[in-house]
Amino acid sequence: MKKTLGIIGGMGPEASEVFYLKLTQATKAEKDQDHLNILLWSHADIPDRTASIEAGKTEELWAIMAKDVQMLKDCGCDYLAVPCNTSHVFQDRFNTMMGGHFISMIDEAAACAKTVGTTIGVLGTDGTRMNDLYGKALRRNGCTCVYPDKEDQEGVMHIIYDQIKKGQRGDLSLFLNICSHMKAKGCDAVILACTELSVLKNNYAELSDPWYLDAMDALVKTCVTTCGGIYQGNL
Structure with missing residues (x-):
């Protein structure tokens, strides 16, 4: 019996579009009815x-x-x-609100x-x-979490906010330079831990190497299998 998947999207809208596309492509289907039942609320506001x-307004956001x-x-x-x-x-x-039926992108990516x-x-x-969200999840899985240095973190934020969120493809050379520094730190892989970076990966074939572990892909896999679809992705 298939279950209905609810999605709070719009953060950003292009990332939600990519997520829906990935869900569709990762579901083995011969007809419409083989796909998941999905309600996507793109709440861009x-x-x-x-x-x-950063402003201490987490309760207002919640x-x-x-x-x-x-x-x-x-x-x-x-x-x-x-x-x-x-x-x-x-x-x-x-x-808690979903009675234990929330599928965590962070937990799934850390497990991968x-x-x-x-x-x-x-x-x-x-x-x-x-908030060290990935650090906590990775340590629970026996891994060490490595973050970029200050300059590279600024570069990541630049790609996310000044490029992808503004509808640009994203600076591949800047991203690859950041990743070269992460490799020099001894990283066995990097998690693309922002859905704007998932969009970046979707824009460039050069990022298809499994060393670039897209958290969105991990979420897609679990959503498909949990909600009654047949997964046909690469994870």
Whole structure:
């Protein structure tokens, strides 16, 4: 029996589009009815997650997201996914509201990471990094978490906010330079821990190497299998 997947998207909208496309492509199907039943709420008005965290306005942000969760529950959604890594600062609250049926992108990505190595780099927003969301999950999986230095973190934020969120393809050379520094730190892989970086990866074939572990791909796999589809992806 298939379950209905609710998605709080719009953070950003292009990332939500890529997530829906990945869900469709990762589901083995011979007809429409083989795909998942999905309700995607692209709530673009949600305040920026990193800015809210930095300003100490997490409770105001949560009040908005909690209404979205309740709306999706009222519409009959059985499971919830939120393709925004920084929003996972609320993952325990999401899970409580969903009665244990929240699919965590961070937990799924960390579980994938431990299959490829023990030293894992994390490239994401300042908000994700400030709360050490991936560090906690990776350590639970026996891995070491490595973050970029200050200059490279500024480069990551530049790609996310000044390029991808503005509809640009993203500076591949800058990203590869950041990743070369992560390799020099001994990383066995890097997690693309922001869905704007998932968009970047989707834009460039050069990033198809499994060394670039897309957290969105990990979320896609679990959403498909949990909600009754047949997964045909590469993880």
